[in-house]
Amino acid sequence: MAAHPNPSTADRRARIEEMRRAEKARERRNRIITITLSTVVVAGLVGFGAYVLDKESDEKAQEVASAKAPIRDExxxxxxxxxxxxxxxxxxxxxxxxxxxxxxxxxxxxxxxxxxxxxxxxxxxxxxxxxxxxxxxxxxxxxxxxxxxxxxxxxxxxxxxxxxxxxxxxxxxxxxxxxxxxxxxxxxxxxxxxxxxVQGPQTPEPGAACTGGTGQQ
Structure with missing residues (x-):
């Protein structure tokens, strides 16, 4: 006649198994959260980088436009x-x-x-x-x-x-x-x-020194 497991032993095994399942579920949730956060951070960095590049590009374009535009009352x-x-x-x-x-x-x-x-x-x-x-x-x-x-x-x-x-x-x-x-x-x-x-197209000697001259007043 087969021996039946002790009820207390069966309960412990059930609790251990339940704890293992809960631990695995937590690990899955943590992995999902980590992956999600990483994706959000990377997307944010990419978006910020694109914004900075766009801003720098806009500023450069404004500088170029400013350099070409006539200056009032010049x-x-x-x-x-x-x-x-x-x-x-x-x-x-x-x-x-x-x-x-x-x-x-x-x-x-x-x-x-x-x-x-x-x-x-x-x-x-x-x-x-x-x-x-x-x-x-x-x-x-x-x-x-x-x-x-x-x-x-x-x-x-x-x-x-x-x-x-x-x-x-x-x-x-x-x-x-x-x-x-x-x-x-x-x-x-x-x-x-x-x-x-400043070092513009009107310059007769572009690149000539602005140091090494005189500072006498």
Missing amino acids: KSWDPKKLGRNHPTTPVSYPMKPPVGGDHHPVWMNCDGDVYKKPIRNENAVHSLEHGAVWVTYNGKAPAAEVKKLEEKVGKTPYTLMSPVEDQAGAIMLSAWGKQVTVDGADDPRVNQFFTKY
Whole structure:
């Protein structure tokens, strides 16, 4: 006659089996959750990457469009009529600040250099020949606007900034053969001018140094 399992033993086996089934069910749920979360994270990263690339592409397109668009109230001079000789004597310029012409053999350092005192026109014009943008201001320019422009110039290679008290506008931007008077640091023409003319197509000597010149004021 076959022996029957002890009821308590059968109960323990049943509980163990039930625990095993529950554990396997938990493992399956955890795997599903892990896979789902991983999929969501990967999808999120891919989507974020696409968003960043799209944003960068849009910003680049805006920069290109800005560089091609005309700048409101900008003045231009024929580059063929702007001399490029290197005299060591003072030069008389027909515009103020000058946007080109004969200039000193040594350029003004223009690697984001901010000068608190007036600088020699002849040195600054040589910087323009190298593709720099020169930001100038007079006593009518609000101090807050001057500070913002100083910060922008300080972060931008191939730019320089200095006061020119007897200029016509409170804040003016000059490049070789180009000039515009702006309303303030947040005037959209500031970014447009920088984008268009820092080492822009007007540059007679693109890639020439903006360091190693003079910083004398």
